[in-house]
Amino acid sequence: MQYGKTDGVVDVVKALQRSNDIYFYKAAEWLGITKLVVWAKRLGIGAPLGIELAGEAGGLMPDPGWKAKQFDTSEDREARNDQWYLGDTYHVGIGQGYLLTTPLQVNAWTNVIANGGKLCKPTIKKQSKEHRAKGTECKDLGIKKETIELITEGMVAACETGGTGWPLFGFGVNVSTRQRIDEKNTDTLTHTSMFSFLF
Numbered sequence: 001m002q003y004g005k006t007d008g009v010v011d012v013v014k015a016l017q018r019s020n021d022i023y024f025y026k027a028a029e030w031l032g033i034t035k036l037v038v039w040a041k042r043l044g045i046g047a048p049l050g051i052e053l054a055g056e057a058g059g060l061m062p063d064p065g066w067k068a069k070q071f072d073t074s075e076d077r078e079a080r081n082d083q084w085y086l087g088d089t090y091h092v093g094i095g096q097g098y099l100l101t102t103p104l105q106v107n108a109w110t111n112v113i114a115n116g117g118k119l120c121k122p123t124i125k126k127q128s129k130e131h132r133a134k135g136t137e138c139k140d141l142g143i144k145k146e147t148i149e150l151i152t153e154g155m156v157a158a159c160e161t162g163g164t165g166w167p168l169f170g171f172g173v174n175v176s177t178r179q180r181i182d183e184k185n186t187d188t189l190t191h192t193s194m195f196s197f198l199f
Contacts, residue, residue, distance in 0.1 A: 028093025
């Protein structure tokens with residue numbers, strides 16, 4: 001995919017390195033909201049991950065049915081606010097719009113890449129030797145090895161010159177990262193979070 005005058009042809013590795021929204025808009029369009037919803041549910045959006053903390057939020061993966069229910073007044077229907085638009089899919093594709101996630105969920109997805117495609121239940125409990133021997137409760141999501149390798153390559157490139165993870169440039173160990181902008185509705189400030197793993 002061609003992007004602007006500086007990035008040139010963009011593949012998934014460069015898109016992750018440069019945090020290229022246009023690439024992910026198009027990827028979301030190609031996949032479609034139905035497949036995005038399926039994968040979001042596999043990754044745990046919409047339900048708590050099960051950490052031993054009271055009040056864990058499950059997040060929200062919006063879809064056309066959800067939007068129709070949210071905008072269900074006669075005024076909304078007349079203004080077509082209840083319709084799902086391609087722009088809604090674009091926003092979901094870059095983790096924005098009506099999509100709601102917790103930092104714990106985003107950390108769990110980063111760990112899916114670090115764990116070779118397995119989604120593991122987070123825990124804060126000290127584990128006994130017997131429990132550690134059985135291993136953490138994980139579910140293989142069936143992601144191809146090549147896909148994991150490409151995503152890892154892009155996350156590593158984000159931590160190098162030309163990437164968006166500048167705080168991790170020259171970190172001294174092999175590190176990969178994915179940044180996101182966290183938005184609050186109560187003020188105009190945005191907050192950035194980084195989810196990384198060493199390898």
